[in-house]
Amino acid sequence: MKKTFLxxxxxxxxxxxxxxxxAQAPGTEGSGSSAAPSGGxxxxxxxxxxxxxxxxxxxxxxxxxxxSYKGLTDAKDQLGIATxxxxxxxxxxxAKNIQSMxxxxxxxxxxxxxxxxxxxxxxxxxxxDIKFAIVDSNDAKFAGVxxxxxxxxxxxxxxxxxxxxxxxxxxxxxxxxxxxxxxxTVTIFMDGYAQGVxxxxxxxxxxxxxxxxxxxxxxxTFVQSDKPFEDVKGGxxxxxxxxxxxxxxxxxxxxxxxxxxxxxAKASNGKVNAIxxxxxxxxxxxxxxxxxxxxxYKGMDVAVFDAIKAAQDDSFSSEPFVGTLENEGxxxxxxxxxxxxxxxxxxxxxxxxxxxxxxxxxxxxxxxxPTT
Numbered sequence: 001m002k003k004t005f006l007x008x009x010x011x012x013x014x015x016x017x018x019x020x021x022x023a024q025a026p027g028t029e030g031s032g033s034s035a036a037p038s039g040g041x042x043x044x045x046x047x048x049x050x051x052x053x054x055x056x057x058x059x060x061x062x063x064x065x066x067x068s069y070k071g072l073t074d075a076k077d078q079l080g081i082a083t084x085x086x087x088x089x090x091x092x093x094x095a096k097n098i099q100s101m102x103x104x105x106x107x108x109x110x111x112x113x114x115x116x117x118x119x120x121x122x123x124x125x126x127x128x129d130i131k132f133a134i135v136d137s138n139d140a141k142f143a144g145v146x147x148x149x150x151x152x153x154x155x156x157x158x159x160x161x162x163x164x165x166x167x168x169x170x171x172x173x174x175x176x177x178x179x180x181x182x183x184x185t186v187t188i189f190m191d192g193y194a195q196g197v198x199x200x201x202x203x204x205x206x207x208x209x210x211x212x213x214x215x216x217x218x219x220x221t222f223v224q225s226d227k228p229f230e231d232v233k234g235g236x237x238x239x240x241x242x243x244x245x246x247x248x249x250x251x252x253x254x255x256x257x258x259x260x261x262x263x264x265a266k267a268s269n270g271k272v273n274a275i276x277x278x279x280x281x282x283x284x285x286x287x288x289x290x291x292x293x294x295x296x297y298k299g300m301d302v303a304v305f306d307a308i309k310a311a312q313d314d315s316f317s318s319e320p321f322v323g324t325l326e327n328e329g330x331x332x333x334x335x336x337x338x339x340x341x342x343x344x345x346x347x348x349x350x351x352x353x354x355x356x357x358x359x360x361x362x363x364x365x366x367x368x369x370p371t372t
Contacts, residue, residue: 071304163196
């Protein structure tokens with residue numbers, strides 16, 4: 001049966017807000033010969049092959065690479081296809097890793113991350129008989145490239161809910177956020193989060209402040225590192241800088257580096273908690289579940305699965321997929337360990353806010369929001 005966003009996961013949510021993204025650690029069943037030194041392939045019946053190239057975070061990043069990778073493994077398990085994958089260590093690996101998947105005779109190659117846009121576009125133009133999909137990028141330069149499909153997500157919407165939630169749950173009246181890099185796929189979360197806090201203040205007559213992001217200036221706190229999405233210690237320093245100013249809820253938008261915020265929260269003995277991104281943190285980082293209040297998920301696994309299936313059954317289109325609250329391509333994950341601590345009134349308000357965003361009654365402003 002075809003997987004759709006309406007059936008994103010089997011996990012039950014505490015409210016009707018949304019269903020959780022279902023990332024899991026990459027399996028090891030795809031052994032076989034490597035298409036590149038850091039990659040692998042797996043055999044299956046049939047002659048269709050789906051492949052993936054990661055960003056520098058790798059397939060076990062507890063975040064967007066890992067969730068996207070699940071879409072590939074789900075396609076292998078459910079569609080019976082052969083698969084290939086290769087992990088990137090640095091940005092310098094992107095072009096050669098994509099080429100390794102071309103050389104491996106993949107029918108579709110999915111690249112993961114905004115930073116792979118230029119190399120993915122170049123490969124798609126050079127190889128018109130291969131289908132490509134890219135997670136988290138819909139560059140204007142993609143227009144007219146019929147074998148390249150963007151898979152993007154309006155996480156400003158779901159992050160608005162997270163900001164409202166954080167403002168309502170904060171005990172100090174200060175909440176924080178930090179990013180890996182100042183790029184659109186990061187700042188879209190931070191924009192929505194800040195606007196959600198502002199909306200809470202307006203509705204409740206409160207003055208909860210957001211540390212780490214100035215939406216007007218489009219600038220804030222970012223991991224200071226040569227590898228900002230992999231530097232867990234750098235993420236920890238960013239989180240500690242925010243908590244030292246009084247923030248008691250941290251929203252890290254930094255891939256694996258965000259684990260530094262989870263470590264900070266865990267060490268605080270309950271004084272600080274976090275909201276995770278890209279996938280349900282209680283699934284991808286269960287050791288920190290007691291400190292993860294909720295997560296802003298992106299249904300990258302399902303988007304990747306559907307793109308691969310479309311390529312297999314000849315229904316592939318370059319039309320962008322845009323995940324929204326309405327199609328459940330993004331949303332809030334369950335409250336998990338915090339469910340009993342979240343007031344019923346807050347749950348009701350979040351459901352109402354989701355409906356208002358979907359209907360257009362509430363308009364979220366972020367120049368980083370994707371368009372079709």
